[in-house]
Amino acid sequence: MPGPSAAAASPSAAAGIAEPWRDRLSLLLESTAEGIFGIDLDGRCMFANRAASALLGWPAEAMLGRNMHELIHHTRADGRHYPECDCPIFQAFRQGRPCRIDDEVLWRADGSSFCAEYASHPILGDGGEVLGAVVTFLDITARKRADAALREARDGLERRVAERTAELSRALDQLRELSGHLETVREEERTRIAREIHDELGSLLVALKMDTDWLAKRLEDRPLLVAKCHGMGSLIDTAVDNVGRIITDLRPSILDHQGLWAALEWQAQEFIETAELKGDVQLHVTHGVRPPEGERAIAVFRIFQEALSNIARHARATQVRIRVEVDAPPEPVLYIDVRDNGVGCEPQALAAADAWGVIGMRERAARFGGRVTLDSVPGQGTHLRLTMPLEDEAS
Template identity: 35%
Template sequence: MATQRQDVHLFKQGIPSGQLAPPDGVPAPVLLVDDNPAKLAALATVIDDMGLDVATATSGCEALRLLLQRDFAVILLDVKMPEMDGFETAALIHGRPKSAHTPIIFVTAEASTDSESIRGYTSGAVDYIFSPIVPEVLRAKIRVFVDLFYLQRTLTLQAEELQKSKRLLRELASYQEQIKEEERKRIAREIHDQLGQSLLALRIDISMLYESTSTVPPELNKKMGDVLNHIDTAIRSVRGIINDLRPPVLDLGLQAAIEWQLEEFRQRTGIVCSIRAKEEDFHCDLDDKRATTLFRILQESLSNITRHAQATRVDIELYRVGRQLRLQIKDNGVGMKDVKKTSSFGLVGMKERVSTLGGEFNIDSVPGRGTILTIAIPLD
């Protein structure tokens, strides 16, 4: 171990470097490890003007304890220490996953052999400095790793901001979808209560008039029959619009809505449908927003199958995996050539609906072998 007199001459004179600017105002932490207090003080003096958060340790064990409490931008580690030398300390530091990539610069006041230098680099050191140490060179080496530390912190902060922005966008999209769903519900109710009831009352009145006018000319009687047919067509159209906006059966729960939708799909297309789900999966902490999202995705999927799949069978499965509810829609149609390049408006809309709930959307398709659509919605 070098004497205190030797430590005074450990450094050549140099020009102090400028200070580094941390991205969040928090100085980069640097750890100095040496069993000689005078050498620690000399090292700390050299980097005192760099605006760093300097911690010191007088042994390898103390350095390891400090590493359990915080991360460091760079560690300056003495080679010659009693009990646990620098090589052993470096091996233990890099053997710990959290500090496996922490830069270590070996610092020694004594000349070493080539084998020691090789041992230093193989133990994970990024540099090996011998005395006499030039202060500006040491600061320049430290500055490289501090800059990397600041860059990593900047990227971390940016990633956090990006995640925050994505979360806010999901919340905004979810709120917009909720508003749209509420507006659909309101319009459907207005159409049902106003237009639907008015058409029904009109049909009743004309039917009564039609039944009581058997003595009128046949032409007028036929005309009234045509009017009734037109009213029936209008009533069916109104009911279709209401179901597209907000199927009343959805208010009875997801199970009733899915069963109704599949029955309507079977009657309209002739495609065989099956559904497999446990009773408890329909009632597993599923709020109206999630139930509506799953129902809308099912609607859009069946519509896509009708238009593009040329399928003869559709199998629906609803099941839980942990705190996720998964909906799988499988058809035996023609499949897709390239799922990644598929950007239809319907699929984009489904992805957006799932994204607003923080869910997962996956398409598995092979040409000629059908398509499997899997949606996972978190229940939390």
């Protein structure tokens, strides 16, 4: 095909650049690894460097004067025709709009294609008029393959992570179900033991008390024996009190007979009196919200017991503030707030793997959709907050 030579059609020659500079620019065009070619306002090739020829498989002379879109950009990657009017390369000079594209293909002389990244910029004359465009391009097939392999590896990793996460979630759910079952069994066993202690040991102690009173009445003329009977009676009274305390620890009857609200208030007052602390207890339950029953009530009560027990064992506190609040229906929520002025602890101690009491409280709460948060500062006490959703039992 007739047409100007690569040197004669170079942009430097067209611009009238001095010979030494034109030589340097030609050397630069020929030494770069990027393919470079220029097109006029009709899209015909005006020059092409050695890299462009090598990448496209066309000799430079065979490209000169040819419409470059029809030659190397005629078909999309999926085989569909690529209209020249949609070509971003040609838009650079037709609309004065430079572009950079990295998701298309260019076609070689042998009919094969390669993934390309190309940029097209308009060439302006001395008067600012558009003369054509210069196009630079690279074969990024290897990069695309590497990106695809990286995406595939990342997707595979994400799938494996998702699978492991699902397995861990299932294991955690099973562990919580097992923990809940063990708690249920433990509470049932506590109830059974408390009932047997009350029925068997309690009855025996009452019978012994009655017998010592009977003996004391019949030994009025024997002061030493009467004193002994009274001493035995005192010991029996102490045993009865201890049995009652043990029964209450095992299963407080107030929880079954009067409900959770009464049990929480009783436990708070009992703790303050026993620990000899200055206490501030407030309980506010919105009208219409009945206390939860069954395992949820037991979980809340045991969490509350554990919180107070931790204060007694570790806090060395002189004051404790307890707040129990319940939101209104239709979605009531129970909040228990316990704050002491004790020695506190480092926050990491509450998150330690062997902080079994804290772990137990959190697991009990999580089983019913609740949450236990603990904040503590050395020398400034500890603050525990339980948030537990309640079923609307008023409806």
